[in-house]
Amino acid sequence: MDRAELAGFLRSRRERITPADVGLPAGRRRRTPGLRREEVAQLAFISNEYYTRLEQAKAPRPSREVLAGLTRALRLSDTERDYLHHLAGAPPGPAPGPSREVRPSILALLDRLPLAAALVLSASYEVIAWNPLAAALMEDFSALSRRERNLVRRAFLEPRHDGRPLYGLTDSGEFAASAARHLRATAARYPDDPELVALIAELREGSEEFARLWDSRDVCAGPSLCKTFHHPVVGPVSVICDVLDITDRDQRVVIYTAEPGSRSEEALRLLSVVGTQRLDVPG
Structure with missing residues (x-):
């Protein structure tokens, strides 16, 4: 010491x-x-x-x-x-919970992707960093509380009044199932994290679908390479989804890009200009 x-x-x-x-x-x-x-x-x-x-x-x-x-x-x-x-002479053991600290180089990477919607997820599916196009395509995450930025909680516990799935995703069911499987693997890595324990208890109590998926004990989920977002301003946006693992932080960078020359690429270009403004709301 x-x-x-x-x-x-x-x-x-x-x-x-x-x-x-x-x-x-x-x-x-x-x-x-x-x-x-x-x-x-x-x-x-x-x-x-x-x-x-x-x-x-x-x-x-x-x-x-x-x-x-x-x-x-x-x-x-x-x-x-x-x-x-x-x-203190007590070498650290495993981290008590999922890291929320994003490396500056990763934040810089997000800013260098002007025509890609990119965000960083913690191991518990909390959105902990994003670029402007991700906010325009999905949601203005800066306007949300930390609790509201957890995508698993949003997918299972926050039904939308308009009946549309979260962000208008065509594969919302697949996303929810994949998230539940990933969360089970995360729980095994951080069994003593009180936030994670509370999140899982909340999900199991509040969602029969999550409880069913959790009790199946599946931990493997294949990658979802293509998604379509139904955006209220620009309509459907079909994207390719790439996920980069940041192993030392137990985080993932999710990058959404559109096929060059496609209508979806034009939609992303428009969103990069419009940002989080709602042009569909009367002025």
Whole structure:
């Protein structure tokens, strides 16, 4: 355990977080940047005395439970989490849940695909990154809460008032079945993730179809290479679906492209200009 470096690392991470970042009131007399020690201790569910001793390089080795609490409280990235564990002399085990941190190079890749709708899915089917054309073709994900950006939840638990499947997908049933199978494999990799456990319980309780698929215990799903979206502005858009695995983050990049010279390619070009505006709504 490197007590001195651990203390310095904790201080540096604490000072970069504002109270607003973690839902705390700013208050008035803040003489130092970032959070107070007692606020970090509260968020990590440990005593203020013990956290203070950690920052003073005087505390005994923290347990894995304490390290997990500090990771949450200080909003550490996956790399920072691993570094914290190594400083504490407790090499990190498997990640507790699906990673939501997208590499900058992947974000740059999305921006370099102007005529392809591209997004990144976590292992639990949460949309965690997207480019403008994906938002125009599917939905303005920036306007949704994190909960609403989970495509499995949307597919099974949110019936649409107009009777259309999610995003007007012609293979919505195949997508839902494939997602359920992938989610079962994800659950085996992250059995202790409370968010994932709660999601599966919610799906099983709220959807008979999901419960049936879950109880079948199927974990294999073939790739769906072609899809058609029925868009309210440009009509049907048929696309080729390619999926790139990001193995170190347990994420997938989904890329939708249209056949060159096709009507669907023209529709994507129009959407790239229109964006998320709704031209079908009277002004």
